[in-house]
Amino acid sequence: MKQSLGRLLLLFLLILGTADAAQYKWSVLKAPKELHVGEGAVVRYQCLFDGSAGDYTVVFKPTDSKSYKASMVTQDDRVINGKRILQFDVLITPVIGGVLDVKLDALVRRTTFGSIENASIGRDNVKKYDFKDEKVMMPDVKIQAIDNTADLSGEITFAVLVDKVKVRSHEPVHLSLYVRGRGNLNEFVPFELNISGVKHFSEPAHRDLSLGENGYEGEIRQEFALVSEKSYVIPPFSVSVFDTKTHTNKILRSQPINIDVEKGFEPGNLLDAPQLNGYSDWKRYGFYAFFMLLGVILAEVARWLWVHRPRRKPKAFWDSAATAKELSILLSLRGESQYLQIIQLLDEGNISLNEAKNKLRLMTSTDEEKR
Template structure:
């Protein structure tokens, strides 16, 4: 009897003393602009303010996804108690796909624990066929933004940089170049750069993107590395990428000027190999070396090298790639792209099947 009375008093205490079921709430919504350009970031914020701590309410409000006319991404959400009152906020960044007026019309689902559910839990009733929550769909204020045309999918404010070696190499020695684009905008619209140069084998790494979403778009960097291998002089063509500058509100272009690369006569045998004891059969290693990079190119087309996040320190990035290489063929290609002359002996030993231990050769490379 005392146990039952205790449960009843506890239930009354919850309902009367805490006042859980007297909560009220109010939603508000705003967009940071009424006019925006195609693919420009639009910051949306929705706030639910309660009259008290409102422990019994939970909110379902996540609309981040692809829509027909725009893309919506989660920026952040929070829940705070301010002066004893609960405040929930939800922030998104939208990117328009079409040049027209866009409406952002969403609903929030307010889930409230029922009085009966609290009572059943406190008193300890079993086999109760009742809802745990009541649900109410709350339509949010419709936010409208007029979208203007840009005539290009890449929108933002960027700076481009090309890191290049001295434009002089020996025949079949890789010439390295790296293109870096930094700034704020929709980096996802950037496409990999492709080169088609007659008589030149082009090795291109997958583009590496490192960015963070903020109220005004994606802040970060896009990079792509290249290695060019040729027998004769060649020209790396000019790179032009069109984008719409939000700062200038007009179309602009990244431009990296064309570059002429001089190619000297090929390596001599004594430059390629450490001195080895002579035998009855001698292989022409200089010819083999000339063919090596082309063989590596063939293998590169068949080996899937995992995409990795770019690290600012190029040496650390190379070490990570060596450690993660899953085969001798993949490791051989990495060494050719990094420094063909430095790793030539290891590369040729791999190709000649003199090296068969992946872990062993990794240690050798990392301690060089």
């Protein structure tokens, strides 16, 4: 009886612990049966919960394998009729031929009551967040991958443009290459240009691509500036493509372009030819030396003028005295023995204000000279 009671209690606790957990089911809604290497297609996965499952988070990050590349295109999360439905569109692109076994996994994380409580209260001493993580394997998807040796796959066009075909010497020709469409454009390897006797300037290819259901869609642009003294031919560019619409291989090729380079401008053929002075080297360097010397002399003159600029002498503390009495007081306040004699003379009336000031001026200048 006792044993049965214990088992019952354990069972009750287990049921209690799992009673509030939601149930969910993964399924594949859409998947291609057959693909060519480099051709991308979407596999749609769905996770269906039996309730609103607000305390669940699904972390699904598709990873590449040796035989295919996987990228997340879209993910959708909604609740319909009280049930939470998560939908993931994953672009699968075969890398090698054969049967692909697409095996992806996701992490289903449940936020527990303890974790919510910690966050609400603001506990900051929780060492480990109280989550329940479950690693879930997606349902297997098998795809037959057919070999394909083309550089790119998809619905792709190719264009080569030049801004002019006739230029003067050293005048640049701008060459633009455009690869447009949809497919595995992310795999595109930029063209390299090497024409003998032609200087070329380029910048990294501009990739304006976005991921969609049929792979990468958009445009890749390469710009070159070509400069030469002689005429030259821009060679044809080509790229092999597997057309996913017609399921055929084709080569996209441009035509060679002849660039006619004429002689450059010379002073003789200019209507307003500049008058160039025929200074010899020593004359030119002589001018440089002259101007440098002139600059040094001017700087020295400016410095001398600044140093010897007229400056107003600072007023002495006794300058403000308007009467002999005031001067006597100001000097006495100073408390310096050197003024005692003048103070005495002022007190006795033996010296006028101006005479006293002259004496003080003389005394000050003598002190400055001493210094």
